[in-house]
Amino acid sequence: xxxxxxxxxxxxxxASEAGEAIVDANATRIxxxxxxxxxxxxxxxxxxxxxxxxxxxxxxxxLDRINRSITEHEGYATQALGQGNEALALEVAExxxxxxxxLGEQQASFxxxxxxxxxxxxxxxxxxxxxxxxxxxxxxxxxxxxxxKATAAITDNFSNSNSKLLNAKQSLERIKAKQQDFDDRMxxxxxxxxxxxxxSLKDKLxxxxxxxxxxxxxxxxxRIKAKQG
Numbered sequence: 253x254x255x256x257x258x259x260x261x262x263x264x265x266x267a268s269e270a271g272e273a274i275v276d277a278n279a280t281r282i283x284x285x286x287x288x289x290x291x292x293x294x295x296x297x298x299x300x301x302x303x304x305x306x307x308x309x310x311x312x313x314x315l316d317r318i319n320r321s322i323t324e325h326e327g328y329a330t331q332a333l334g335q336g337n338e339a340l341a342l343e344v345a346e347x348x349x350x351x352x353x354x355l356g357e358q359q360a361s362f363x364x365x366x367x368x369x370x371x372x373x374x375x376x377x378x379x380x381x382x383x384x385x386x387x388x389x390x391x392x393x394x395x396x397x398x399x400x401k402a403t404a405a406i407t408d409n410f411s412n413s414n415s416k417l418l419n420a421k422q423s424l425e426r427i428k429a430k431q432q433d434f435d436d437r438m439x440x441x442x443x444x445x446x447x448x449x450x451x452s453l454k455d456k457l458x459x460x461x462x463x464x465x466x467x468x469x470x471x472x473x474x475r476i477k478a479k480q481g
Contacts, residue, residue, distance in 0.1 A: 280393055287386050294379050301372045308365035315362055318355045322348055 325348045332341035 280390075280397055283386075283393070284390055287383060287390060290379070290383055290386075294376065294383065297372065297376060297379075301369065301376060304365055304369045304372065308362065308369055311358060311362035311365055314358050315355065318351055318358060322351045322355065325351065 325344050329341045329344040329348065332338070332344060
């Protein structure tokens with residue numbers, strides 16, 4: 253294969269890949285449009301079927317008319333024979349023969365319309381079922397596509413926000429540490445103030461049992477007993 257042929261083949265291969273990529277990227281849209289196209293064709297088919305059914309009804313009416321005419325002329329022929337007028341009866345019989353030929357032709361037309369209408373009815377029903385199934389499938393495809401897009405968006409956002417979440421956590425820890433440092437400083441200041449006051453000294457003496465002690469009920473009772481003795 254020449255270099256030029258290989259280049260052409262490569263270009264064709266690239267065009268094919270590009271075309272497939274476009275089809276894949278727009279698969280749902282293409283599927284939806286194909287369904288709409290099929291629905292339009294089905295609508296036209298139904299109109300055509302309506303026309304065929306109308307012709308079938310017309311053919312049926314013509315059959316009924318011819319059959320009535322044949323029955324009527326058979327009665328005429330019977331009456332002519334009853335009168336002994338065989339020539340007239342023969343003429344009527346020729347008319348009946350012509351009507352029977354017409355009846356056969358009309359019956360063939362009616363059968364053709366009936367057969368075609370029945371086949372088209374089955375095709376229409378089958379197509380309607382198929383389109384209904386495709387519509388359900390399209391709905392599920394669209395829903396799945398939306399869910400997949402939402403999942404991808406969440407995944408992308410989570411991946412992109414990992415560093416932001418880490419930064420936020422670090423910021424929160426810094427705030428808490430700063431607030432704890434403030435509380436510690438306030439407690440330390442309170443402790444220093446208490447240690448420098450008389451109350452701190454009294455607390456220490458009281459804890460050691462030195463100095464003025466609070467009077468208890470037992471000590472009062474012991475004092476009263478001592479006075480009585």
